Amino acid sequence: MQKLVVIGAGMATGRMLEHLRDTDPGAYDITLFNAEPRGNYNRIMLSPVLSGEKSFAEIVTHDEGWYADNAITCRFGEKVLSVDTERKVVTGEQGEVAYDKLVFGTGSSAFIIPVPGHDLPGVVAFRDLEDTTAMTEAAGKPGARAVVIGGGLLGLEAAAALRLRGMEVTVLHIASHLMERQLDPAAGYLLKKDLEKRGIEVLLEASTKEIIGNGRAEQVNLADGTELPCDIVVMAVGIRPAVTLAQEAGVACGRAIKVDAQMRTETPDVFAVGECVEFEGNLFGLVAPLYDQAKVLAKTLLGEDTSFAMRELSTKLKVTGCDLFSAGDFAEGEGREDIVFRDPARGIYKRLVIEDDRLIGAVMYGDTADGNWFFGLIKDGTDISEMRETLIFGPAYQGGGSVDPLSAVAALPPDAEICGCNGVCKGDIVAAIEGGATDLGAVRAITKASNSCGTCTGLVEQVLSVTLGDDFVLPTAQPVCGCTDLTHEDVRRLIKAQELKSQEAVWQELGWKTRNGCHVCRPAVNFYLLADWPLDYRDDPQSRFVNERNHANIQKDGTYSVMPRMWGGMTxxxxxxxxxxxxxxxxxxVKVTGGQRIDLLGVRKEDLPAIWHDLNEAGMVSGHAYTKGLRTVKTCVGSDWCRFGTQDSTGLGIKLEKKLWGSWTPHKVKLGVSGCPRNCAEATCKDVGIICVDSGYQIGVGGAAGMDVKEVERLVDVKTEAEAIEWTTAFVQLYREHAKYLDRPYKWLAKVGLDWVKEVLSDAAERAALVARFELSQSVYQKDPWAERAEPEAARRFQPLADLTVQAAE
Amino acid sequence: MQKLVVIGAGMATGRMLEHLRDTDPGAYDITLFNAEPRGNYNRIMLSPVLSGEKSFAEIVTHDEGWYADNAITCRFGEKVLSVDTERKVVTGEQGEVAYDKLVFGTGSSAFIIPVPGHDLPGVVAFRDLEDTTAMTEAAGKPGARAVVIGGGLLGLEAAAALRLRGMEVTVLHIASHLMERQLDPAAGYLLKKDLEKRGIEVLLEASTKEIIGNGRAEQVNLADGTELPCDIVVMAVGIRPAVTLAQEAGVACGRAIKVDAQMRTETPDVFAVGECVEFEGNLFGLVAPLYDQAKVLAKTLLGEDTSFAMRELSTKLKVTGCDLFSAGDFAEGEGREDIVFRDPARGIYKRLVIEDDRLIGAVMYGDTADGNWFFGLIKDGTDISEMRETLIFGPAYQGGGSVDPLSAVAALPPDAEICGCNGVCKGDIVAAIEGGATDLGAVRAITKASNSCGTCTGLVEQVLSVTLGDDFVLPTAQPVCGCTDLTHEDVRRLIKAQELKSQEAVWQELGWKTRNGCHVCRPAVNFYLLADWPLDYRDDPQSRFVNERNHANIQKDGTYSVMPRMWGGMTxxxxxxxxxxxxxxxxxxVKVTGGQRIDLLGVRKEDLPAIWHDLNEAGMVSGHAYTKGLRTVKTCVGSDWCRFGTQDSTGLGIKLEKKLWGSWTPHKVKLGVSGCPRNCAEATCKDVGIICVDSGYQIGVGGAAGMDVKEVERLVDVKTEAEAIEWTTAFVQLYREHAKYLDRPYKWLAKVGLDWVKEVLSDAAERAALVARFELSQSVYQKDPWAERAEPEAARRFQPLADLTVQAAE
Structure with missing residues (x-):
């Protein structure tokens, strides 16, 4: 009988041994080494053990009885010291054993980030029973705190488990969303939200600087200065194939032990399986391919002809209540399309990625019932063109024709829930309509349907339409774009009401129909978020038009225009x-502009940082001639120079420009200050136009001189310069907080009415609050992009950024 | 008996001898020297002799009989060679004569301008009978031509006389109006018009460069290149006291022989009288003071105590049909006020100058009947405050109360002429009103009253008011200012219809109520004249606002702003x-302006020529930021740079600016050219705003963004850039030719209607004609004021100019 030596009793070798024995029990004389003092157990079930939901005994796959029954010589708790492939001998701590066939199943070890303090006691991985035990012990202390570094599968399972054990848990994740290898940002957002719901703190883009403590880990410090006291630190940032033994034995390794489709290494009679192998450049960490490999290897060892093949994988997270599924390839790509379904009320997100009429990827959160069906479509490469319209709804909806939304709504029974947030059924809505509610507003007032997240607005309208027939005319309010049925105003309102502070929150909670918006809604949502949550949300340059990203106006020939700011036109x-x-x-x-500054045209992109640097050196900052933000404050020469000037219009203009520059606004904002009613600064066709008069300052708002021409309307007359600045700032902030993106103030005013604006701003407390909020925002956003980007380091990174090339210029 | 020797037999000595003999025939043994071979004649009556209206015999004042009767030893035709005041001896060509008292009456000689050729035969003065004879002889040749240099009293009399003799006569006058020492410009205008009516050519501001000819004067050449062939040249530019003999005798002289109020020189027993004396710094040329002096000297010689005193003078011109009168001081001055009366139909102008409730000067033309009455008021220093309202109408109107114009009109008989131009009486107008004419237009249409010069418009309206009572509502049309009842539109219409080509013509023919307008009407009339008659009228800087005069905007602190032109904003x-x-x-x-250029503020007036020079050197010209004229053509970067630009908006802007700059317009004119409908150049609130589109150019007119904000209205869409320039130019010219001064195009359009403008400009021939007229005007006015004024010569003359400091800025 041939001698088979297996090094490592992990999930892959365990499964391989099962196949071997099941198929041909007498084929080999088997010796099984394991450095752990035990045999095979289901390592991926360590999480329930950690949480206390299972005992270790429950996850052992092969107990002593099985090894005995199957005549396997177990050398557990004994490390293999070396392998001699010439002599075909394995040397363990307890002595040599010869082999005819050798299998490396050495698995992987946890990757430990080499930050200072990583070697302190209390810093553990989550890899084996010892780690699990250490964590369990730490959790025993009342009020104990854990920091889990790593927001991947393993880290989150550890975090959830520790939380179940009653610890205060903080998850640190370096990427911008959790499980970024398995999930897209939308699912990552929901996952984070669910984890937070169960009391786990999640810090994204968190970079660990050091672990400190007196003799053991007591605190984790982050690069941004955050300090996290703790009783234990769990490192779950990844694994590394354990290949040292193989390398020392001269077995060919890349990132791991190289094997072919029959799991053969390049050394005769030496095989490898599991997390320690590299096949066609790939490494393996999930259980499914390991089991495949185990089967192939068993057959190879038995002389059967078979091959291992890569296959699609799907992921599930074993955290109760965090129902996620991902499979296939869901990266963005040319020719790929998304089908997105969201149900904010139930916390459901589903996204399918289609390429060439085939499903190639799927991400689901909240409702993963159809995961396996989608997974099947992916694996089989099924042509889904026939069922595309209803594909996202899963197998239950297939087989019919295309769906007419109105007849679908008509067919709904009265107790079908329309508004999940407020639990309003179709019958309630029909009753309201029959009671006299003939438009959305009335239905909303009576039933509360569509009054919360607003995503059922379309459905409610369909009920109205079905019930009223031709008597119902769809309201004229336009949705933001095809990604949503909500209007800009709805989105703004809901961002405030629901305290949505990230793009993903908006997409999910407002039921966006697309994965992450489009070139229409993304810049808008980005603005709304930064305007409402300046401290919480971070501006996303990728959601900006190209000019705002590059901080310069791109020109026809691909060069840029560069325009320094000139305060009030003074130079x-x-x-x-x-x-x-x-x-x-x-x-x-060189061209002098109508905005009282000087434009440098035809600057090559690669010269931008250098020219900014030069102009910075001369004391100039960016003029923001490319932003939806404050452009210029046009001034006349005012009382300083002009015989007619009644006030220092230039000085006021400079003060306003210095106060308002750098702020993002729904659209560009132009101000003007004229020193007398002759109005040489053309202030009365600006967004805010101030006319100085003997008695003070007349503040007008809502002028225009672009696509439309419109004269300002009088907001207020004030006596002092300080009041003029306060009112102007408060007005701009009110506009920032309420206007639809790409509405200039005059368009916004036409919607909300000047009277309302006057009423709000007339309240001194509210005015002061608006100014305070504006100043808070400026504390974050008022900075010169030139200075930031002209630094050599930043300049090197100044690379072309793709995508949003559509521009709303005017 | 004492010996009296008199040197010179002129009008003064003649009159003195008369007094002497009349008072005390035996007081002196008298010897009278005269270089002319004849005795006293009335030199001022040489004009009628020249014209042939009188013979020389008729103007002799003292003939041989008189000298004989009065025992005066006449040594006529004998020059005095010297005077010995020690020995008290006069030496004539025929020998000595001793004196006890000596009188210098040497008079004056004609001043001859020392231009090349002044000494050619055929160049004569107009001083004595010999000159007169020479002219008479020249006039004998058929078709003979005379050039009279000098448009003062003497020259005009000569000119009129020569014209009466049938010669072609040209008067050259160096000043801007005739008889500038005796007349104001208004009277000078009427005088010129009358002279021209009788066939005399009058060239004002004419500077004689040389007189040329083969052996005798044959042609006069002017500095401006004009060539005037002629048969005789009459120099009548002034006189110089003849003082050589007195100087050689050691008698004290200044500009002439100094005398005291008793006509005594500083030399004992030596006296002087007439044009050869200087009294208190004054010289004398008119006859009245000479006669006064003659009387004083006679009394002095007779031992009587008397004194010569300066007194007010009045002037009349002895030219039949040129009825003028002037007296006193009619210069402008602080605290002086004018009362002006004009009757254009009868060619009447009267102006009284009042100071401290006294009449101090009077100028009249056309009706001088009351001249002596006014002269009396001046001389007597009468307080005229009581009769001020009716003063101008003369003594016949005095003694009543103040005049109510309506009751005055009501009191007029039906045959009282209301409209002098068309001979329309009050009765005709009343008949028209009773026939249904209830407004000015209807009366005008039926009767022609007020349809020509328009100055009786107010009277006709008063007749309407008197006849209709409350049914008549005065039309809303506002007169230009208090100087006239005419509207701007009337003035423009009449300037064209009556071919009025000078300010004086406007004042007189349109019956201005003031001497030469005010700060309101003068700039307007100046513009209308230069716009309608670019080749005939010369711009009057004194009728411009201070900024236009100085070609820079005056600032609050008295410094100036300097702004170079930047074509289309490019630099x-x-x-x-x-x-x-x-x-x-x-x-x-330094300030960058909204007009796409760079303003230099705070330049001292004395530095203006130098800074202009420097900027000129660098290739820049004035930006005309101070004019009622083309300011800027705002442009966006257009198809050259912008990704959205459909046409070369910058290029078109530059072409338009290069075409239109330097032209004067009723108000400032701003243009804008935007490369696409996003309208970054804010073109649609400009006077002319062009929006480039794929299919060509949309030309809008009548936008505004100053006191008012207004969007342009579409004038026309054209396909090519050339058409855009043609239409724009034609529009600007139409505006120049028709708009009220200080009406921006949008205000003008509101009056005439865009439809009318479209109709006019749609006619290709009319459009071309407008462009041609614009180009003609530009041939005169398109020049850089900086270049002109930065020359060292001009810079030295760059002195402060008084008066119009009121400015219509906006």
Missing amino acids: TPEELIAIARAAEKYGAT | TPEELIAIARAAEKYGAT
């Missing part, structure tokens, strides 16, 4: 000379 | 550096 000989020199140096064309 | 590093250097050099503050 100096020194600045003029610096601009002239820059124009010469970078071959720019 | 270069070189220009920026030049501007920066200039700012440094002249201590200017």
